[in-house]
Amino acid sequence: MLDEDVTRIPNYGIFKLIFYLTSLGRIFGALGQTWCGKYYKEEHWGKSRTPYGSFQRGEDPLGPLFAFQCVPRMQFYVEGDDCASSVSVLVDTLTTMTPLRHASPLPFPVASITLSMTLRLLPRRQPFTLTCSAELESDSSANEMLVTSSPLFYLPSPTSGSATSIDRKTGALMTRAMNGTFQAVFPIGFYTDFGGYLAGNLSILDEIRSQGFNTVHPVPPFDNMTAFNAILDRMEDLGLYLISYQDSESVSAQVKSLKHRKNLLLWYTADEPDGPGDPLTATRAAYDLIHELDGYHPVSIALNCADHFFEDYVSGADIILPDVYMIGNNVTFSTKYNTPCTKDFGCCGCDDCEGRFEDVSKRLDEARNRLRILGWDKTKFIWAVTQAFGGEEFWSRPPTGREWLVQVLLSINHGARGIMPWIDPTPIDIKQYASTLAKLLPDLVPYFFDGEGSFTHITHGTVDVGIWTSGPRALVLATNMDTHASTFPLPYGEIKRGILWLLREGVSLHSTSALAFEPLGSAILILSHSEEVLKTVTLEHDEL
Template sequence: MLRTAFTTLLVVSYLARAYAQTWCGKNYMAGSPVIPPGGQFPISATSSSPLLAFRCAPAIKPYLPEDVPTLSSFIIDTPITKSEITGAAPISLPGHGSLGSVAVTVSVDGRSLATGVVPLNATKFELPFSLAGFSPRAEAYNVTCTAEYSSSSLSKPQQFSTGAALSLLPDPPAGRSVTKMDLRTGALLAKPATGNGGSYETVFPIGFYTNFAGYLDSNLTLLNVLKEQGFTVHPVPTFDNLTALDLILDRMQELGLYLMYDMRWTYMNDTAVTEEVNRIKNRPNLLLWYTGDEPDGTSDPLNATSHAYDLIYSLDGYHPVSLVLNCEDYFWTQYTSGSDIVMQDTYMISNNVTFSNQWETPCTLDYGCCGCDDCKGNFEDISTRMDDFAERLWDNGWDRTKAVWTVPQAFGNDTYWTRQPTGKEYIVQAVLGINHGGLGVVAWNDPTTPEIKASASALALALPTMQDFILSPSASFAHVSSGQVDVGVWTVGARSLVLATNLNYAEATLPLASVPGVEGKSVQQVFDSGASFAGGKFVFESTGTGGFIVS
């Protein structure tokens, strides 16, 4: 009886979806039925006793033969939690006093690479190892990491185990770039985009999805301006004119502009992906690939992004793969599995997030489309989305191997959005994303207003100074929120970067003394979007933002 009823429900659900447009799995056209979309990320059960979520990863992905002579490291994380997340296992801790430590061994095929004693609840603890003796190959080496925990209350040690992948690739063909990921931070490492040599440097991409047709393809001098403004370029397909595309990419290389190559319209076509990857992969300014553009919104096949990811790695392997998700919570794990970098595009400025002005329907958890899925219509929608993505990475055991970027809204006067954001609103969005873990900022889209472009350029030109803190493996990070002023603090040695943004449409202040762990008599402002420091306080205009180095 129950099985028959369930089968009937599935048939009704299928037929309803077959005859209705959906976004994030939700019906949204007037008259369509309300059907829960499903696909929600599971909430982890809570354990009554402590668990060890033991994890390890190599510091860099991928390594190259040039890295073999240099000692590298495995990153060991030993968080104690009560959430039954991926890989978490019970651990018998003492009732009081120090948690203790675990003896860790990292090995490949029975060969020990690294050993050491790691404190429990440690983050980014590094165990050195050597790549000597490993042969470069396309296939990653399977790594086994074990941890042994002993205490006076245990009759025998407890054993924990997890796995990792160690990538040591052959040298790429002459002229091809390599983009590495520093898995200690999630940051990208790349050589200068000109292809004229140089050392690997941390890259914090900032720029726009940039229209190809009718914009880039009509005026090459636009690229000179984008370079001066400090941007990375993400051309938006279709690339119907390959001659024009080659001219643009050649000019980008001459100027030293990194390329994010977009396959949004072709990523589910193996033939097209193969042709595009083989055509683009040898360009020295290629930074990364981009596949699904809101595949969760359009309900692309759940294996589409991971299939494209595997195909791209089989054809190239020297550049990470990215995509953007639009939905708050719709088959997140399935779509994110096909990425190294997952972006979020929470567009919450100037739209009614509870009633659709396009479809004349309400927007709820189960129904409707208002241009910002499950949003409340405030800046905090962005930080909540960033935090949710980071939490899901952690729950899945992906927090070391995948990174999150943010996509600010740089458009308006269109469909759900009644106006363009201001320049300061763009900055609030971007900095809020950075403060909540974003390691790249790529706004939709260019061309945009002169005010937004000027604000974005000011941030881009300030980032080289700030990224020395944000992307530093040795930085400690703290987050502070006070009266809707959101603050990120990165401390390296005796200096701290304080990046603070006012989410209020009114003036606000924040005493320096209220920022924990930051003390000093020297405050140097390195970025200004309507903020200053005076009298021991940070002072903000409406939606003002500032970056300060405190020594």
């Protein structure tokens, strides 16, 4: 029988791996309510209420734990793909003192392996289950066995439309063209107003494409379906990817009408459900329904709260977009509700924020760490919603172009693999900086998504740096989070062969071995640690 098909992997010394393919069940959550679990209106001031729904990290273990994960490298495989006949499997083992949900108190050695197995299956819509067994071989006692499983999707080739899978090793979205080839995509594009902007002028899409953006996320309500369909048609013509916002009351009808679009990138089912406290089952229910109706595109949600039922809402998403809006607002007193904002009271537009750029990196780091504890770090990924608005509600002003760029580079350095600013129309200087970055993506993507490369993160004072090394070259994203000048020593010491500057905003060479940053300065550059001579090139944002 198909479900009994077994592929055995040879003994790799410390453990043996056995793969089984079976069917899969479903998981559902619980229920919750209110804005991040806190009172926030003036009439509630003085009432005591402990915020609820915080993430349960678990107790620290008494001894080392062994964490064992085994997942298909791709979110799904499609019949006819180049890689479908040989499935890569990501196998991670880790000895840790962190209370990971999937860890056991076994003193296994540390190892990380990527294996391939031949797929002897017929494609189908229902998932198989990949089951991996790790066996600890011991000369003095009985062998120990640990088992973990993960769904494996091998889908029939779609009869129309697109397919978007996720490369779980790199976090890249892999979009499938109608000719069957896949390409890696780093999505960059704005949430974009529909009724007051896009609906009135189709040429806006041409301008967006010429500015280098590859994605548009139209924001409802879509009260003019003639204009909406014309927009989607034009996006297809221009090669702009679509992120489709699903109304919770009509998910079925919307998915059926849009899943055949050739430029559909992914679904978006919930915008800040953790704020007002949507039912905890809502995101998972929408996820399961969309998978049943489509199954060829990931599902995303945006989260607003620092810590409110994270596990429940995220259970219904493949991609999580934290939105951290800390520029131009008073994070200790709500100008909208005329109340203080504390750990257990208030809403200031940026939950549990300090009004610093570190709020962005902290939120992304916390989300990634929670995914790791839950055992979801190989199957769910983080993007960023950067602030590109102001002058309303809590925010007295929008970010400057430099401030927007700091948010973006900080987000990428802390794991974001897609950038979706809120909202377009946006100030001109933000759009200029965003366009510059978008046009640079073809040079950056090979570093971000090099499965054999390495990544190093460094914080040097107020300078945040990400370094992607691929072969003899290293891509460097560096940004100064402070309103004071700073410096950063370059990782390869004295520069003798030049720097390939891709973007330089308030950054210069300090001697020949360090970068000097103006307040809120940022740079993207390529260094070489070989005999290769790099041509020195500078692209400033106002040249594009």
